[in-house]
Amino acid sequence: MDNILRKPLGRLFRWNETKIHELNYLFWECTTRCNLHCRHCGSDCTDDRGEKDMPLEDFLKAVDTIPKESIGKRFTVVLTGGEPLLRKDLETAGREIRRRGMGWGMVSNGWLYDEEKHRQLMSAGMGTLTISLDGLEENHDWMRGRDGSYAKTMKAIELAAKEQRLNFDVVTCVNKRNLKQLQELHDRLASLGVRQWRIFTIIPIGRACHDAELHLSNEEFVELMEFIKHKRDHRESSMNVTYSCEGYLGRYEWEVRQNPHFCHAGINIASVLIDGTISACPNIDREAWGQGNIYRDNLWSVWNEGFKAYRDKSWARRGMCKECKKFRDCQGGGMHNWHGDCHEVINCLYNKTLTQKC
Amino acid sequence: MFVFQACYGTAQEDFDGNEVSFKVMSAEDGSPIEGVRIRSQFQSNSDEMNYDWEYIGITDETGVASGMLRTSELDVMYKFTDADSLYEVKDTVINDAHEHQVEVYLRRR
Numbered sequence: 001m002d003n004i005l006r007k008p009l010g011r012l013f014r015w016n017e018t019k020i021h022e023l024n025y026l027f028w029e030c031t032t033r034c035n036l037h038c039r040h041c042g043s044d045c046t047d048d049r050g051e052k053d054m055p056l057e058d059f060l061k062a063v064d065t066i067p068k069e070s071i072g073k074r075f076t077v078v079l080t081g082g083e084p085l086l087r088k089d090l091e092t093a094g095r096e097i098r099r100r101g102m103g104w105g106m107v108s109n110g111w112l113y114d115e116e117k118h119r120q121l122m123s124a125g126m127g128t129l130t131i132s133l134d135g136l137e138e139n140h141d142w143m144r145g146r147d148g149s150y151a152k153t154m155k156a157i158e159l160a161a162k163e164q165r166l167n168f169d170v171v172t173c174v175n176k177r178n179l180k181q182l183q184e185l186h187d188r189l190a191s192l193g194v195r196q197w198r199i200f201t202i203i204p205i206g207r208a209c210h211d212a213e214l215h216l217s218n219e220e221f222v223e224l225m226e227f228i229k230h231k232r233d234h235r236e237s238s239m240n241v242t243y244s245c246e247g248y249l250g251r252y253e254w255e256v257r258q259n260p261h262f263c264h265a266g267i268n269i270a271s272v273l274i275d276g277t278i279s280a281c282p283n284i285d286r287e288a289w290g291q292g293n294i295y296r297d298n299l300w301s302v303w304n305e306g307f308k309a310y311r312d313k314s315w316a317r318r319g320m321c322k323e324c325k326k327f328r329d330c331q332g333g334g335m336h337n338w339h340g341d342c343h344e345v346i347n348c349l350y351n352k353t354l355t356q357k358c
Numbered sequence: 359m360f361v362f363q364a365c366y367g368t369a370q371e372d373f374d375g376n377e378v379s380f381k382v383m384s385a386e387d388g389s390p391i392e393g394v395r396i397r398s399q400f401q402s403n404s405d406e407m408n409y410d411w412e413y414i415g416i417t418d419e420t421g422v423a424s425g426m427l428r429t430s431e432l433d434v435m436y437k438f439t440d441a442d443s444l445y446e447v448k449d450t451v452i453n454d455a456h457e458h459q460v461e462v463y464l465r466r467r
Contacts, residue, residue: 025364078367105368123415125426127371165428167369244365264362281364334365
């Protein structure tokens, strides 16, 4: 796209999407049980947080409030957790979602993803999958809190990467310990045939709040941006490397991903959380930004009548965003950056990019 | 113009397909056959196009299996292979398995 046109076109696209407010991406936090204990878990999941999995029929009942004519071709339900593979009814869930004319996918740590599970889920119509890999063996297992995690995750990645019918990507949370391993990770993933590698940094929520090793300094963040930019400029492999759409990136905005920053939470994205809360992405502060609950509200009505603060971000002109000249394009970053009393954004990526590269 | 992916979610997908369902039985006595592996292959008119066999499912104790066919094209070849090799492998083109459950009969070897 022409450099002069892309900024206004990006703004026009955001304005238009916000106005249309089409729901086409629905998270289902189907469990908060997890077989790992990740240092950066934004949901603070454990092997048993004491919450029961949401019954499939409860979720489907909420989904069935969405009129058929409002289910577009790209409507995708994303099963997340916790670890979705701990549920025994994923195939049934997948088939039921497909029967409603929706696509579905899953975010997984890969521990339980073996050949049999792969076949079963593909047969149930799984169309998209994301698996997390957070470093080479020692660092990945450290991040994930369980020895052997790296080996199992790599097997899962190898399996999924071979599947041509699957829209598959690997995500990596970059931190101080794995920053210098990115080149080797890149080479390993490329050698397995991975086509999409998405990199993000960790926001200080959940367990990640007080762990200094997880958070990059400004200089390290710029180093990461340069790494991704280099990979995109030089195309060393057929693998597409991107930075996730977490916030506005200033001079790197068009260099490290295909699209400009645009938080789709509440504009195209909703979620049904473990306790029935209706929100947008699961990592958004559910107390501050929850819009209703499927056990007392109609999901479709909440989508249409709620989410106003997601669509009009003028409230975010506060704290460091108040006088920021980039607000028009940033809009206060992703909604997950506004927690608690929301008087200040908890993470400004743009500020980090102002540091000069070494 | 722009596609998006939620920060902590998967990519969106663009799926084109249907659920298909089969009941597999013995041609000799009509009894259901468990453990039959069903795969599909899209049939192309072009000699240059080769499509992989895709896994649909394995029949249960009632001989029934269903799965997702990842194409909306109708001419699809299905292959039925029983786990114990007691029956002949069957290759057949079926074009209405997305509309109703199709009965398939396998002959003993």
